[in-house]
Amino acid sequence: MLMDILINGLVAGGVYSVLAVGFSLIFGVAKLLNMAHTAFYMITAFLILYATTVLSIPLPLALLGSIIITTIIGIISYKLLLDRIKQHETAVMIISVALAMLCQEILLLIFGGHYRGVPPFVGGFMDIFGSRVSYQHLFAIVTSALILAGLWLLLSKTRLGNAIRAVSQDRVAANLMGINVGRIFMVVMAISVSLAGLAGAVVAPIYLVSPHMWQQPLTIVLAAVVLGGLGSIGGCVAGALILGYTESIVTFLVPGGAFLSGAVSLSIMVLVLLIRPEGLFGVVFEEERL
Amino acid sequence: MSLFYLWYGRFKGGILAIPGRVIALCFFICLFSVPLFTQDPYWLRILTLTTVFALFAASWDVLSGFTGQLNLGHALFFGVAAYTAALLNTHLAMPPWFTIPCGAFTAVVVGLIAGLPALRLRGFYLGLVTLTFPLILAGLLFVFPEFTGGELGISGINKLSSSRVGSYYIVTVVFTISIFIMWKFTDAKSKVFRTGVVLHAIREDEITARVSGISTTRYKLLAFGMSGFFAGIAGGLYVHFLRIAAPSTLDLFFSFQAILWTIFGGVCTIYGPVVGVFILVPLTEMMACTEWGGQLRFIVIALLLILTLLFMPEGITVWVLDKLEVKCPRCKVVNVFTRKKCRACRAVLRIEEE
Numbered sequence A: 001m002l003m004d005i006l007i008n009g010l011v012a013g014g015v016y017s018v019l020a021v022g023f024s025l026i027f028g029v030a031k032l033l034n035m036a037h038t039a040f041y042m043i044t045a046f047l048i049l050y051a052t053t054v055l056s057i058p059l060p061l062a063l064l065g066s067i068i069i070t071t072i073i074g075i076i077s078y079k080l081l082l083d084r085i086k087q088h089e090t091a092v093m094i095i096s097v098a099l100a101m102l103c104q105e106i107l108l109l110i111f112g113g114h115y116r117g118v119p120p121f122v123g124g125f126m127d128i129f130g131s132r133v134s135y136q137h138l139f140a141i142v143t144s145a146l147i148l149a150g151l152w153l154l155l156s157k158t159r160l161g162n163a164i165r166a167v168s169q170d171r172v173a174a175n176l177m178g179i180n181v182g183r184i185f186m187v188v189m190a191i192s193v194s195l196a197g198l199a200g201a202v203v204a205p206i207y208l209v210s211p212h213m214w215q216q217p218l219t220i221v222l223a224a225v226v227l228g229g230l231g232s233i234g235g236c237v238a239g240a241l242i243l244g245y246t247e248s249i250v251t252f253l254v255p256g257g258a259f260l261s262g263a264v265s266l267s268i269m270v271l272v273l274l275i276r277p278e279g280l281f282g283v284v285f286e287e288e289r290l
Numbered sequence B: 001m002s003l004f005y006l007w008y009g010r011f012k013g014g015i016l017a018i019p020g021r022v023i024a025l026c027f028f029i030c031l032f033s034v035p036l037f038t039q040d041p042y043w044l045r046i047l048t049l050t051t052v053f054a055l056f057a058a059s060w061d062v063l064s065g066f067t068g069q070l071n072l073g074h075a076l077f078f079g080v081a082a083y084t085a086a087l088l089n090t091h092l093a094m095p096p097w098f099t100i101p102c103g104a105f106t107a108v109v110v111g112l113i114a115g116l117p118a119l120r121l122r123g124f125y126l127g128l129v130t131l132t133f134p135l136i137l138a139g140l141l142f143v144f145p146e147f148t149g150g151e152l153g154i155s156g157i158n159k160l161s162s163s164r165v166g167s168y169y170i171v172t173v174v175f176t177i178s179i180f181i182m183w184k185f186t187d188a189k190s191k192v193f194r195t196g197v198v199l200h201a202i203r204e205d206e207i208t209a210r211v212s213g214i215s216t217t218r219y220k221l222l223a224f225g226m227s228g229f230f231a232g233i234a235g236g237l238y239v240h241f242l243r244i245a246a247p248s249t250l251d252l253f254f255s256f257q258a259i260l261w262t263i264f265g266g267v268c269t270i271y272g273p274v275v276g277v278f279i280l281v282p283l284t285e286m287m288a289c290t291e292w293g294g295q296l297r298f299i300v301i302a303l304l305l306i307l308t309l310l311f312m313p314e315g316i317t318v319w320v321l322d323k324l325e326v327k328c329p330r331c332k333v334v335n336v337f338t339r340k341k342c343r344a345c346r347a348v349l350r351i352e353e354e
Helices: A002-030 A037-054 A059-080 A089-111 A135-157 A159-169 A171-176 A181-203 A215-228 A233-253 A257-275 B002-016 B019-037 B041-066 B075-092 B096-118 B123-143 B164-186 B195-204 B206-211 B216-242 B252-265 B271-289 B293-311 B316-324
Strands: A125-128 A131-134 B325-327 B334-336
Touching: A002 A037, A002 A131, A002 A135, A002 A159, A002 A181, A002 A215, A002 A233, A037 A059, A037 A089, A037 A181, A037 A215, A059 A181, A089 B252, A089 B293, A125 A135, A131 A135, A135 A159, A135 A181, A135 A233, A159 A171, A159 A181, A171 A181, A215 A233, A215 A257, A215 B123, A215 B252, A233 A257, A257 B096, A257 B123, B002 B019, B019 B041, B019 B164, B019 B271, B019 B316, B041 B164, B041 B195, B041 B216, B041 B252, B041 B271, B075 B096, B075 B123, B075 B216, B075 B252, B096 B123, B096 B216, B123 B252, B164 B195, B164 B216, B195 B206, B195 B216, B206 B216, B252 B271, B252 B293, B252 B316, B271 B293, B271 B316, B316 B325
Parallel strands: none
Antiparallel strands: A125 A131, B325 B334
C-alpha cells in the first residue's frame, strides 16, 4: 500500500511537473496563457496509439515521430494564431481554448469517444518491498527525471538558456542586447510543446487515452504552476509533486477518493495561495506589490 | 403636447441618432415579438436558453470585463444558484418566484466569499483560484449523492410557468431588466451611479484608484456580489426552465463558455456578450439538427471563434460599431458613419480625399 502510494504519486507528480514546466516556460517568457498545452499532450498520445496499433511502426521511431509531429503542429499554431494577437491576453487564452476544443473534436471524429490503451513499452514488473511495480512505471519516473534534468541544464548552462532567461526577465533590454526576441519566443514554444509531447509519450501506456484526456491534467497543471509560483521552474516541480502525491494519497486512503482527489488538490492550492499569494517559491516584484 | 415633443426630442437625439442604440432597440423589439410570429416549441426553447446564457455571459462581463478581476470559474455562481433553487423547490416545495431570488442571494453570499481571495490576489492568480471553486464543489456533489443526486442531478423541478410562451416572457422580461441594470451600473457616463467610473478606474490602475480615495476593496466586493447575483438569477431560471439541476452547471467548460461568448462578442461592453451568445448558441443548436452537424458543429464553432478573434481580436461588436459610428473629434458626440459633419457642433468629421 505504502509503496503503491509512493510509486503512483511519483508517476503522477513526474508527469504533471513535465507538463507544468512547459506551461510555465511559455507563460514566463512570452506571457502567453496557452490553454491548449495539454491538448498537445493528448495529440502525442493519440499519434503513438495510431502508430503502434494501426501502422505498427517500431516503437522508438513511433515515439520520436509523434513528438516531432506534435512540435511541428505546435509551432504552426503559434505562428498562425497565437503570435498574431499576442497583445490581447484574454483573446490568446480564448483562441487556445478553441484550439484545444478543435483538437478534441477532430480526435473524437477520427477515433471515437471510447477509452483506449496503448501496449506497454517495457513489459514485466519487479518486487519492491512486497508490492508489484511494473517497469513501465519505473520507466515513466526515470524519463520524467531525465527530461527535467535536461531542461535545467539547457536553461542554466547554455547560451540559448541564457537568452531565454534574459528575455523572460526583461524583453526590451534583451532586444537591445541583440537577442532576437521573436525567435526566442518560437524556440520556447517549440520546447514547451515538445515537453508536452514527451509527457504524453510517457503516460500513453499508463493512463487511458481518450479525446477528453486533456481536461483533467489542465486544471492540475494550472494549479501546480500557481502553487509553486509563476516563473519558477523549481517551484513548478515542487507544486506538481505535492499535487501528484495528494492525488495518490486521497485516491488510495479516502473512501470515494477518486471523486475527491481533484477537489482536495485544488483546496490545498487555494489554502497556500491565501497564506502566500505569490506561491511557494514565487518572487514578489516591486510593481506587483499591494 | 410640449411634453410629447420633449420626449420625442430626447428619443430622437438619444437613440435614433446613434446606430448602436437603434440596433439594440430593434433587437429588444424583435425579442419581445417573437411569440407573435411563431409558437414553435423548438424555437421558443432555443431562444429561452439563449436568453438565459446571455444573462450569464453579461454578468461575467461586469466582473471580469469592467472591473478586471479575471474570473475563470464563473459557473460557480450559476451552479450554486441552480442547486439552491432545485433543493428548495424539491425538498420544501417552494414556488419559482421564491426559489430564484433565494438562489441568487446564495450566489451573492458565495460571490462575497469567493471575493475574499480577490482582496489579496490579482490577475492570473485570482483567475486560477476562482477556477478551482466550481471544481471543488462538483467534487463534493459526487461524494454526497443521496442529497445532491450525484451524477444524475436533481430532477422533477416545477415549471417556470404553465405555458411555453409564459416561460419565454418571464425569462425575456427578467433578462431585459437585468441587462438594463447592469448597463447602468457599469456605464462610466452615468449621472446616477458612480460605480461605472470607479470600476473602470480599478481595472485601469488600481493603485491610482486607491490614491484617489476609492475603497477598491469595497468596490471589488460589490462587483463580485453584483456579478454573482445576475449569474445566480440566470442559474435559477435555467433550472426552472429545463427542470433538472445537473453537475454540468459546475463544469470547467461551462465557465470557459461564458468567457468564450464574451470575448467573441466584445469584452467590457454589456451588449458584447449578449450579441456573442445570440450568434453562437442558436448557431450551435441549428447545426445540431442537420445531418452533418451532430459531429461537426463544435469544429465549426471552434474555427469560427479562431477566425473571428484572429481578425477582430477585440470582439465582433467593437469591430462593427467602429465601422458604424464616428465620434466627433471636438465634442465627443457619437455620429452615424454617413454624416459628414457632427450633428451637435457641425465640426467636419472627416476630410474628403481628392
